[in-house]
Amino acid sequence: MYGLGEGRVVVGCGGFTCQDAEMPPHACAVDPDGLARWCLEHLGSPPAEEIFRSGHLSAVIGLRLADGREVVVKVRPAAPRIAVCVEVQRRLFQAGYPCPEPLTGAAPFGGDIATAEVYIPGGSVLPGADVAAAAFAEAFARLIRLVPSPAEVSALAPAPSWAAWNHAGNGLWPRSEDSDVDLDEVSGAEWIDDAGRRARDRLRIGASGAVIGHCDWLADNLRWSGDTLQVVHDWDSVTADSEDVLVGFAAALYSTIDADKLATVEDTRRFLVAYGHARGRDLSADELHRAWAAGVWTRAYDAKFQHATGRPITSLSEDEARERLRRAGTPPDELTRATR
Template sequence: MHEAMDEWCERWLGSAVSEVLFETGSLSQVAGVELADGREVVVKVRRSAPRLHAAHQVQWRVWQSGYPAPEPLVPPALIGPEHSASAERLIRGGDIGGRGPGDAVRAAEALAWLLRVAPAAAEVEDLSPSPPWVAWDHAGPGLWPAPDRGPEDLNLVRGPGWLDDAGARCRERLGRYRARRVIGHADWHAGNVRWSGDRLLVVHDWDSVVSQPEAVIAGMAAAVFPASEASWRPATVEESEEFLNAYVRSGSRAWTRDDAEAFWAATVWTRAFDAKEESADGPVTSLSEAEAADRLVRAGA
């Protein structure tokens, strides 16, 4: 892949790779590189999909607004028969938030800021399908959408009955919710949201932008905001509630009971999907039946 990336950079960035600074990634291969002309950029390689072009448009519009997203340099362009790569300016450093005092509030305020400056859904190309941990509204025949890792059909995975019940109740509750779709970030965990003191330094992973109702986007974020790759401990019910209260205070409109219930249903869906993937490999430890039940009560589900 290094040779292909070097050729890609020379073609699309006008300069070959001088040094690979880091490599990481899960669903994508991500490399920070220094180019021969001295620029430091991040190149992301992943399976091609039409929604990636819409995600690039969102990142560009958000960056132009002054929001702290990395400057996009190259939209998704082929790097092989089935994969595409894009490039953005490297932003170094930043502290990872978590569950310290004020972390829920600042994470919620940063998300509210993003939704204020993001383009309207009609102003960019189609962002569907949503990533599976957001795709409560998927069009597949079963309860669970196709997973993002591996070919296994989660609908064929034997797991705790309460987990499938929770997923079904989320889908039913969100299916009754009627709200305008907006654009927001659907992977709002601490590793993607970096800080310099109390100042938001940068938000990463713009492939994860989606078009969903605002309450759903906020709920997904409130479920995972303290977690990071180093310590994947999602939010407690109390932390999600603190996030909700801060988010509503940061917004320009009053939330209805319907909005709040959709928020809580969304917190369950994303956690239940992760737990269902977990159940394919062993026991579920990331979500308990009691916590799911508590969140579902709040969701009116």
């Protein structure tokens, strides 16, 4: 399956009509005539065949054009940051990083915005379990080395919600892109709020200069040829933050033996060690604390969203939150116990 997280949910959909009731309406509502016109105008050729349709926050449509090229068109709500994400992806491709080549900039699609890139199929969802930590960490370190600096591109704000620990709102949690639920108004599972608050408070201490990175380093967004990285997808998940925060997100979100299971505490530790080796300098004690705190925050955000929408809480457990907070240098003994 084409690895496109596009907001942490990937659901397949065949043909120009949605075949899966679970797929969000936005991913199914792309008008085929409008798509054909857009492709002809921006790619010089209309679609001849639809290869796949998937997505969550975006409609992600694989197409074979009449001229034989295979492309992926992404349609999503208009936002200024999308053009910057495409520019970052273009520069990384030109620098030799394994990402799809952008074929267009961000162009209007009705009231939305669309982009196109080369279709790169195939690849395995995970490298070998014994090398996963090093493989994912080295791929992330290479990205950080090659990415442009924030000063070279326009602003990437706002960050995607699961990375927006320092959002401009008054509450603890930012608003999700795909829900009107105010997480700050949802009661229950107080330990999640406490974990997120403690992680955020730690992240507010000792921040370094911002770099650009990928904030959704889930296994489904990467593909491997053996233990070699083949391609990284979902470049809408580009944001700017301090390096330790971005590394902390990645270390907490990747997988080792099952793409549906996030990193364990030990998996995260191995990633952080491997990242230091890959960049040629171990993370300092402060960087490690902030990296652990970032991982707590992003997984607590997902856990809070799961709780708020009545889903099983799978992104973080109370015991794991305590251990991760301990490694972040934040005393976990006052963490509010969950209501059982």
